Amino acid sequence: MKKDSLYHAIHIDIEKCIGCSHCIKVCPTEALHIWDGHSNLNTERCIDCDECYRVCPVGAIQVEDDGLAQIKQFTTKVALIPSVFMGQFPIHVKAREVFKAIQELGFTYVYEVEEGSQLVEDLITEKIENQEKTPIISSFCPAVLRLIQVNFPQFTDNIINLKTPVDITATSIRKQLKHKENVGVFYFTPCSAKITSLKAPIGEEESVLDGVINMDSVFNKIQATLNNVTPTVKKHKKEISNNAIKPDHILWSLTGGEIKNLPGTCLSIDGIKNIISFLDRIETRGCHEIDFLEMKGCDQGCAGGILTPQNRFITAQRLRNRAKYYSEYYNENPEESPIYHTDGISFDEVKTLKIKPRSIIKFDSDPMKALRKMEQSQKIEKILPSLDCGACGFASCKALNRNIIEGKADLEYCFVLQRKKEEIGELTSKESKGVLEKIWGEQKFKNNI
Ligand code: SF4
Numbered sequence: 277m278k279k280d281s282l283y284h285a286i287h288i289d290i291e292k293c294i295g296c297s298h299c300i301k302v303c304p305t306e307a308l309h310i311w312d313g314h315s316n317l318n319t320e321r322c323i324d325c326d327e328c329y330r331v332c333p334v335g336a337i338q339v340e341d342d343g344l345a346q347i348k349q350f351t352t353k354v355a356l357i358p359s360v361f362m363g364q365f366p367i368h369v370k371a372r373e374v375f376k377a378i379q380e381l382g383f384t385y386v387y388e389v390e391e392g393s394q395l396v397e398d399l400i401t402e403k404i405e406n407q408e409k410t411p412i413i414s415s416f417c418p419a420v421l422r423l424i425q426v427n428f429p430q431f432t433d434n435i436i437n438l439k440t441p442v443d444i445t446a447t448s449i450r451k452q453l454k455h456k457e458n459v460g461v462f463y464f465t466p467c468s469a470k471i472t473s474l475k476a477p478i479g480e481e482e483s484v485l486d487g488v489i490n491m492d493s494v495f496n497k498i499q500a501t502l503n504n505v506t507p508t509v510k511k512h513k514k515e516i517s518n519n520a521i522k523p524d525h526i527l528w529s530l531t532g533g534e535i536k537n538l539p540g541t542c543l544s545i546d547g548i549k550n551i552i553s554f555l556d557r558i559e560t561r562g563c564h565e566i567d568f569l570e571m572k573g574c575d576q577g578c579a580g581g582i583l584t585p586q587n588r589f590i591t592a593q594r595l596r597n598r599a600k601y602y603s604e605y606y607n608e609n610p611e612e613s614p615i616y617h618t619d620g621i622s623f624d625e626v627k628t629l630k631i632k633p634r635s636i637i638k639f640d641s642d643p644m645k646a647l648r649k650m651e652q653s654q655k656i657e658k659i660l661p662s663l664d665c666g667a668c669g670f671a672s673c674k675a676l677n678r679n680i681i682e683g684k685a686d687l688e689y690c691f692v693l694q695r696k697k698e699e700i701g702e703l704t705s706k707e708s709k710g711v712l713e714k715i716w717g718e719q720k721f722k723n724n725i
């Protein structure tokens with residue numbers, strides 16, 4: 277699929293949006309502002325972290341996906357499921373039953389994403405042992421990569437140029453199925469960032485996937501199929517459903533999952549706020565004692581993605597139980613060991629392009645104009661009250677300042693400056709009200725006191 281670098285899977289339904297500004301306050305990149313009574317998205321700044329989706333009280337932030345209908349255009353349909361999908365089901369539900377229910381939805385084959393984890397682990401180990409630029413930053417979470425591109429461009433060089441298990445497994449599947457007709461590979465996603473990655477891949481010209489399916493929507497369909505299945509009689513002999521996965525790799529997408537078997541000093545951080553505060557810290561103090569940094573935008577890693585229907589802590593525990601079960605199986609069957617299908621993949625097939633900072637032009641591409649705009653911004657900074665009250669519709673005085681410089685806002689949007697201008701007769705109260713109505717919508721000013 278070809279790249280559309282400004283595409284985002286989340287969008288705002290302005291009919292539903294009540295302009296409460298909850299989303300504006302949590303957006304880590306100040307990508308949202310209120311205008312005309314509803315939230316507006318700056319597509320250049322959005323990093324697909326889904327924080328806004330979590331706080332919207334009326335469900336006005338929605339995630340776009342093409343749904344299951346998209347698989348119809350392919351003859352051989354492959355479902356690529358991450359282990360967190362298995363974590364949505366109680367432990368007594370067997371993976372085989374889930375895979376069968378997925379096939380009943382129309383998929384020809386079902387594979388698990390974590391089949392590609394061993395290769396990623398081996399290549400990261402090699403990089404750590406070669407003592408490349410430290411800390412090496414994981415390329416796993418697309419929201420974190422975009423956060424670095426937008427807010428911490430100085431760390432883009434630290435991001436490992438390696439595809440994620442989902443892309444590696446998809447590459448391997450395509451090789452395995454090369455003789456099959458018209459193969460389409462679809463990933464069941466726990467978050468919007470991975471839907472965005474399909475149309476706007478980071479470090480790749482084109483995604484190796486053909487489509488991404490919202491995990492939440494497909495879960496209900498599979499659950500309905502499973503409800504009609506008679507439970508299998510409990511067997512005493514242990515069986516595993518996928519011998520291409522190592523027990524530890526079932527936990528790959530959880531917090532700490534990537535670093536479990538890595539050498540050196542590795543750190544795992546989850547939650548976009550924690551990541552920002554850590555990157556702020558290493559921006560000023562450095563971090564040379566850490567070899568590898570795993571960072572996942574959601575709390576508990578992918579178990580906390582917005583499209584996972586179940587509680588993230590329960591999901592994580594179910595996955596730990598599954599990993600334990602796999603471990604016991606291999607202990608009881610020492611003659612067996614995981615069989616990796618990614619052996620035939622070369623390094624060239626798994627490396628990404630160098631990830632570059634997102635080109636948000638700071639002031640202007642023309643140096644003279646940029647200098648003038650910088651001076652203007654410094655003046656505006658002194659005028660604005662630094663209250664970050666949000667009455668202007670922007671997340672902070674800094675965000676209003678930036679938008680004034682970009683010609684997208686006006687000094688008069690500032691509530692405090694409006695009062696000052698009214699005092700000295702430069703603005704009438706009717707004009708002030710007019711500005712506020714443009715920002716917050718006329719409806720908000722219609723109620724009687
Ligand atoms: S997804 Fe994240 S970055 Fe994008 S608008 Fe929402 S909170 Fe902001």
Ligand code: SF4
Pocket residue numbers: 288292293294295296297298299300314315331332333334335336337
């Ligand atoms: S949280 Fe944002 S999108 Fe949701 S209603 Fe409030 S302003 Fe609108």
